[in-house]
Amino acid sequence: MHRNDRRSTARWLAAAAFALVLGATAAHAQDAPDALVKRVSEDVLQIAKTDPRVQQGDRARIKEVIDTKLAPHFDFERMTALAVGRSWRTATPEQQQQLIEQFKTLLSRTYSNAFVQYRDQQITYKPLRLEPSAAEATVRTEIARPGGTPVQIDYSMAKKGNDWKAYDVIVGGVSLVTNYRDEFNQQVQSGGVDGLIKSLAAKNAAPTPPPPVLK
C-alpha cells in the first residue's frame, strides 16, 4: 500500500514533468519564424530605446545585449559556411571553428554600430504563410524611412531542431552574408584559409570606428 502509493506519486510526478517538457517544447515550436523575428526585434528595440547605457553607446553593454538577445537566434555555422563558399569544405574543423568565431565577432561589432543608429525605426512585419512541415522560411519586414523608399529587410531562416534560426539577413536586396564571399575568396586565394582567419582577426582587433553623430 505504502509502496504502491509512493510509486503512483512517482509516476504522477514523472507524467507531470513529461507534460511540462512537452508543453514547453510545444510552446517553443509554436514560435513560428515570423513571430520569432517580431518578438526578438521588438525586444531589442525596446532595450535600445530605454536602456541608458545602450543609448550612451556603451560598447560592453551593447555587446551583452547582442550576445544574449540576438546571437542565440542566428546559425553562425551556416552563415560562415555561406560566406566562405567553396573553401569551407576544404577547411579543417579547427579552422572552421576559428572562422565561425571571427565572423561572429565581426558581425556583432558591425551591428553594435547599427544598433545605436536605427533605434527609432518603425518596422512592419509582413505575414508569413508557412506549411507546418516547412524547414525553411523567409521572414519579410520593412523599415519606413521618412521621405524615402522603405527598406526591405528579409531574414532567411531554417529550422534547427525545434528552433528557427536565421542564417542570412538581406537588407534592401543586399545579403549581408554572401556579400562577404568575394572578399573571403580573395583572402583565401592569396593566403589560404589561415590567411582569411588572420585578416578577420586583425579586423576584429582594430578599434571600432566611432558611430556617426546623429542630429
Added chain:
Amino acid sequence: MMPIRLLNRLCAACAVLLVAGCATVGPPSKDDPLEPWNRAMYEVHQVVDGKIVKPAVQAYVDVTPRPIQSGIRNFFGNLDDVVSVMNDFLQWKLDKAGNDMGRVMINSFFGLGGIIDIASDAGIEKGNEDFGQTFGVWGVPQGPYLFIPVLGPSSVRDGTGLIVRAYASPLSYIVTDVPVRNILYGVGFVDARAQALQSESFVDQAALDRYTFIRRAYLQRRAYLVRDGKPAPANEDD
C-alpha cells in the same frame, strides 16, 4: 615648363596608382573585368572624396538646420519622382506610374514645389525607378562594373543611365539659367552625398576590403532593384 612638370607628376601618380591597383587584384571577377583600372579610380576617389567632398558635405550637414536639409532633400526627391514616372512608363508599370505621378502632383502643388513631402505623409510610397533599371528590365546586362571618382560605384549600363538622366531631369529643361542650374546640380549632389554618410561608417566597420565589399553590395542592390524586390533565383553554391 611648370605645366609640363605638373603633367609629368600627374602621369607618374597615375602610373603608381595603376600598378598599386594591379598589385592588389585577387582572383578576376567576371563582373569586374576592369578591376585594375577601377581600383585606381577608387584610390583617386578616396583622395578627392576624403580631402574635399566629404569634409564639405559634413560641414553642410553640421551647419544647415534640419528643416532646411529635409526641404532640400524633398525638393530633389520630387525631381527623382519625375524621373521615376518616366521610367515607370518606359517599363510599362502603369500602376507605379500612377502612384509616382500622384506623388509629383501632390508634392509640387501642395508641398510648395516639392519642399514638403506630403505624399509620403499621406502614405503614398516613394518609387525609385531610374534609367539604369529600365535598361535592366529591357534585358540589357549590367556590363562591366565601373568605379567613377566622386560619383562612386556604377556600371556601363547604369552609367549610361546616369547620362540619359542628366538630359531627362526636369532641372535641365525647366531651369534655363545655366549658373543657377549648376548651383542646383551642386546642391543636389551635396544632398545625395550627405545621405550616404551613414551607410559609409557601416561599410568601414563591416568590410575587410572596402573596394570589394562596395562592389558586391552595389551589384546585389542593382540586381534587386531591377527585379523590383522579388526574391532572387537561388544560388547558394555558385
